[in-house]
Amino acid sequence: MSLLTLKAWPSIVALVAAAALQGAFAQIVANITCLSSFGWMNNSLGQNPCLVTAYLGSPCADGSYEIVAIPAGTQYTGPPLSGANPCQCNSVIYSLTSACGVCQGLIPVTWSSWKTYCTTAFTQLYPTTIPTGTAVPNWAYLDVVTGNIFNATAAQLDGDLPESNATSPLSISTTASLSTSAHTSTTPLSAGSPASATSTGSSTPTSKSSDVGATAGGVVGGIVGVGAIAGLAAWFFIRRRRFRRASSAAFSQPQMTQPPRFYDPADPSTFPPPLFSTLQTTTSSVNQNFSQQSRPGQYNGVPEV
Numbered sequence: 001m002s003l004l005t006l007k008a009w010p011s012i013v014a015l016v017a018a019a020a021l022q023g024a025f026a027q028i029v030a031n032i033t034c035l036s037s038f039g040w041m042n043n044s045l046g047q048n049p050c051l052v053t054a055y056l057g058s059p060c061a062d063g064s065y066e067i068v069a070i071p072a073g074t075q076y077t078g079p080p081l082s083g084a085n086p087c088q089c090n091s092v093i094y095s096l097t098s099a100c101g102v103c104q105g106l107i108p109v110t111w112s113s114w115k116t117y118c119t120t121a122f123t124q125l126y127p128t129t130i131p132t133g134t135a136v137p138n139w140a141y142l143d144v145v146t147g148n149i150f151n152a153t154a155a156q157l158d159g160d161l162p163e164s165n166a167t168s169p170l171s172i173s174t175t176a177s178l179s180t181s182a183h184t185s186t187t188p189l190s191a192g193s194p195a196s197a198t199s200t201g202s203s204t205p206t207s208k209s210s211d212v213g214a215t216a217g218g219v220v221g222g223i224v225g226v227g228a229i230a231g232l233a234a235w236f237f238i239r240r241r242r243f244r245r246a247s248s249a250a251f252s253q254p255q256m257t258q259p260p261r262f263y264d265p266a267d268p269s270t271f272p273p274p275l276f277s278t279l280q281t282t283t284s285s286v287n288q289n290f291s292q293q294s295r296p297g298q299y300n301g302v303p304e305v
Helices: 003-025 036-041 049-060 091-102 152-158 203-252 275-291
Strands: 120-122 176-178
Touching (some): 036 091, 049 091, 091 120
C-alpha cells in the first residue's frame, strides 16, 4: 500500500462516518395508529396519511421529519412563520395532515387557517419533488379552497388511485394564493395545540368578516344612493310635467271678457237710467232724513219745565 493511500485513508473513514451519522439522524417518523375505520386512507404501500405527511415534510427539513400523535380536543396547526416553506404551504400536505388528525378522531383546521403564515400557498399541487419510499393518494389533491376545509367523505369517494410518487408526480392545478394575515404564533406542527387556543383560527375569519361587512356596507350605500338619485329625478320629471300641463291649459282656454257696450238707439238695454227715477230716489232720501230731525217747539214726549 502506497504512502498516498495511507494518508487518504483517514479522510475516507471520516466521510463514511459522517454519512452514517447523517443517515442515522435523517429520519422520517410517524408513530401514529389510525382507527381501523379509516383504513381507506392508506396508500398502496400500506402507509397511513400521517407517515405520508412526514415524507412530504422531509425535503424542507434536511430529510428529517416527525409527526406525533396529539391528545383529543387538539388540532394540527399550520406551519409557523419560521417554517412556512413550500413543503408546508400547499393543499396536498394540508389534506394529508388533516386526514392524519381525522383518522385519530380529531377535527381539522380550515385551509385558510393552515396557510396563515404562507406568502404563497399552492393548491392541488405539491411544489417539491416527492421523496422516494412513499406514494401520495389521489384524494390528497382534491380542492379544499371551495369548502375551506378537508372533506373526508369526498376523499373516500375519490379513492387512492392514481397515486403520485417520485417518478410520476401528479398535479391538478398550479394556482397559488396569497395570504395577507400576520401573526406571531410559533406553534410547531408536530406538537399540536388545543383547538380553543390556536391563534391561527381567529384572525382569518375576522378579516373575512371585515371584508364582508365592508362589501355589504358598500352595496347598501350604493343602492341607497341610486334610489335617492332615481327618486330625485322622478320628482323633477313629475313637477316639470305638471307645470307644462298647467301652462298648456292656461293658454288653451280663452278668457271670456265682455266687451264694452256702447249706446245704441235700437237697443233699450244700452239706454242710460231715467233721470226722473234718480231724482225721485234722491228726494225720498232727503225727505226721510228731514222727517227724522226734530223741529223747534215740537213736543217729543219729554216733560218740559
